[in-house]
Amino acid sequence: MSNAVVLQGVGRLGSAILEGWLLTGAVDPKDLIILTPSEKPVAEKARALGARINPPLETLAEAKAFVIGVKPAKWVEAAQDILPHLSKDAVIVSVMAGVPEATISAGFDGRKVVRIMPTTGVAQGKGVASLWSSDAHALAQGMALFEPIAETAVLDSEDLMHAATAVSGCGPAYFFAFTRALAEAGVAEGLPEDVAVRLARATLRSAAAGVVGDESLDALIDRVASPGGVTRAGLEVLNENGALDRPVQGAVKAAVDKSTELSG
Numbered sequence: 001m002s003n004a005v006v007l008q009g010v011g012r013l014g015s016a017i018l019e020g021w022l023l024t025g026a027v028d029p030k031d032l033i034i035l036t037p038s039e040k041p042v043a044e045k046a047r048a049l050g051a052r053i054n055p056p057l058e059t060l061a062e063a064k065a066f067v068i069g070v071k072p073a074k075w076v077e078a079a080q081d082i083l084p085h086l087s088k089d090a091v092i093v094s095v096m097a098g099v100p101e102a103t104i105s106a107g108f109d110g111r112k113v114v115r116i117m118p119t120t121g122v123a124q125g126k127g128v129a130s131l132w133s134s135d136a137h138a139l140a141q142g143m144a145l146f147e148p149i150a151e152t153a154v155l156d157s158e159d160l161m162h163a164a165t166a167v168s169g170c171g172p173a174y175f176f177a178f179t180r181a182l183a184e185a186g187v188a189e190g191l192p193e194d195v196a197v198r199l200a201r202a203t204l205r206s207a208a209a210g211v212v213g214d215e216s217l218d219a220l221i222d223r224v225a226s227p228g229g230v231t232r233a234g235l236e237v238l239n240e241n242g243a244l245d246r247p248v249q250g251a252v253k254a255a256v257d258k259s260t261e262l263s264g
């Protein structure tokens with residue numbers, strides 16, 4: 001077995017992963033084997049750097065890792081032709097939402113599996129990825145592939161994948177919804193709509209840029225909100241009697257429930 005890594009599926013997430021690997025050098029393009037039914041710009045970029053696209057299936061025997069980047073409804077069918085050619089020691093890396101480790105392992109004749117839930121920010125090397133595996137070697141393989149392109153969190157149990165998805169996978173939409181509400185509140189206070197939206201969007205970008213290192217969230221808040229000041233007055237209303245905490249907890253709970261239902 002060599003250092004070869006197979007990526008099966010170059011859709012929205014597969015493209016982002018590939019972009020991130022090329023950007024950071026996490027995987028040497030010469031070690032990349034890409035399986036894709038249709039031509040994809042990022043796969044062609046990888047090919048120009050030495051990656052192999054849809055090579056003869058016997059080549060897959062070299063792979064130390066096989067990354068499943070197809071839809072959950074497609075993986076069983078997509079594995080059929082591959083399976084006879086994969087090394088017994090190849091680690092199966094699944095980024096599929098909701099398909100349990102045991103199910104994937106059974107589908108790949110008992111091979112070790114690591115489950116990873118990344119965000120598409122991996123394309124810029126700034127993703128978030130939660131990892132789960134019951135096997136230490138598979139987990140290490142997943143970390144080697146995703147640590148260079150994402151902030152990683154190793155989960156203590158597979159069940160926590162639902163909560164991790166609800167926080168980091170759904171979270172961006174919640175921040176955007178808050179940003180929209182902030183813009184609407186600005187309009188209510190007299191700002192023209194285009195100005196309010198531009199200010200709110202830029203504030204989201206600017207706030208994110210300020211989240212560096214491991215400064216606590218309370219310290220980040222204190223940096224903006226001085227005691228007795230304007231921001232503090234707003235914050236006191238924002239979470240009066242848990243006014244903010246309650247809907248956020250409700251939203252995360254609803255997402256966990258939906259994720260659990262879809263994987264059942």
Ligand SMILES: NC(=O)c1ccc[n+]([C@@H]2O[C@H](COP(=O)([O-])OP(=O)(O)OC[C@H]3O[C@@H](n4cnc5c(N)ncnc54)[C@H](OP(=O)(O)O)[C@@H]3O)[C@@H](O)[C@H]2O)c1
Nearest residue numbers: 009010011012013035037038069070071072078095096097
């Ligand atoms: N999108 C996200 O933000 C996100 C986040 C976390 C997890 N995920 C997971 O990532 C997986 C992919 O999601 P996606 O949003 O990237 O879906 P997508 O854009 O539909 O991509 C799926 C890709 O799979 C390819 N494909 C289908 N059959 C194949 C086969 N036999 N061999 C090789 N490739 C094949 C398709 O190729 P063609 O384009 O040629 O049809 C398509 O590009 C899903 O399991 C999803 O749960 C996605």
